[in-house]
Amino acid sequence: MSYVSVSLPQLALSLGLMAMAIAISSRNHLGLERDLLVGTVRSAVQLFAVGLVLTFVFQHEQPLLVLGVISVMVVVGGWTAARRIAHGPGSGVLFRYATLTVFVSGVLVLTPVFAFVIRPARWYEARLLIPISGMILSNAMNGVALVFERVFASIHDDAAAVEQLLSLGASPRQAVDRHLRAAMNAALRPTINGLLTVGLVALPGMMTGQIVSGTAPDQAVRYQLVIMYQLVAVAAVAGALAARFARSLSFTDREQLRTFSSAGPR
């Protein structure tokens, strides 16, 4: 196993790529130069910081430390998924449900894989646990964000029909069934598309990384498959959980549709 190292001056050369994008933005008046500059700096700072943290964690591999890192991922994932959801309860309320969803779906999907499929020598082996958890948790986060956004927006847009269904004796479940299904479908769709086109359009990042760093392709493929199945499962679990939370948040205990906008009473 060997990998070709990248020195800092060599890395600096790759900044030329960002300069290329900035030049195109400027030439075509896209107005993205600032975002590109900030993105260049931020990505470098964030990744170097993560690199330092990972180096530290790998050197001091303690169960609590590894769990601490994963907990941070869960909380940041929950926080990110709960932000900027229009027509929903505030992000303060959503944060709790998003975090719970990311946590539960992550545990449900990661535990069996580490217990029965990958089986690291030590269960808290940071080299495996942290990057794989990160991929799974971020897919859970995306699923939650998508479902929250879709459910609250579509119920808001369709409030008159939802209330009409309630008036005809529908339960909240019956009244928003269509909205929940569409949202869960949308949450699973990108991951399913990834499953269908994997290897045909692009090699997935983790597999590429393993191959670049010297892992035999057939092993990299097996890892990748496990990851992809995990990604599908976590999107399904997180989507279904988030949809149920969004539904219960959308109704009062007297099964009335809540309105979250600042519009007057109807």
Add this chain to the structure above:
Amino acid sequence: MPVALEARQLRKSFDGRVLLGGVDLRLDPGSITTVSGPSGGGKTTLLRILGQLSDADSGTILLAGADVRSISPQAARRRIAMVAQAPAMFGGTVLDNVRTGPRLAGEDLPEPVARELIVRAGLEPGFLRQDARALSGGEKLRVAVARALALHPEVWLLDEPTAALDDDRAEVLVRLLRELAGAGAAVLAVTHDARALDRLGGTHLELAGGQLLPEVTA
């Protein structure tokens, strides 16, 4: 016979503005009640609270003598028809729409019954196969009435039911509402339509300044 729907001391404020300031209302079986009043004065809010789509800040609602909070919201709403001013149509045909209420309860509404219901609501039988969302405002209103008829509600709450109808159609609807009241239902209609008020008869009330009072005729 208990009061079909009774409201006691309903209060509702929004943004510091009192919409309902302790409203009392009795809807007896077989009665027709009309409510008018300035727009934005809380009429639709009152209907929504009576129809169990919103809660009052305080007050009690009795459905056939029982506190509505002791009844499941679904059961209560099935007994109270709500016909909005511009009713939302569900995707599909008029037949699908009329079948919705029974379907939600796991029952099947035979097509001939659905046809009979839309005719009672003032639509030709041919409408049954039409796309409900492509109908005019007045046609949608009649579908909404037929949709509610399918559940045999004890109480009817209607918001400006004649606003989207021409005179002849309005007449058909007024006749239907009188017929429903004649069969024991309690009917409450919010309306500004003076002719409909006249033809509906019953008790006229005015909601203004948060109070529901017998209308003062000049």
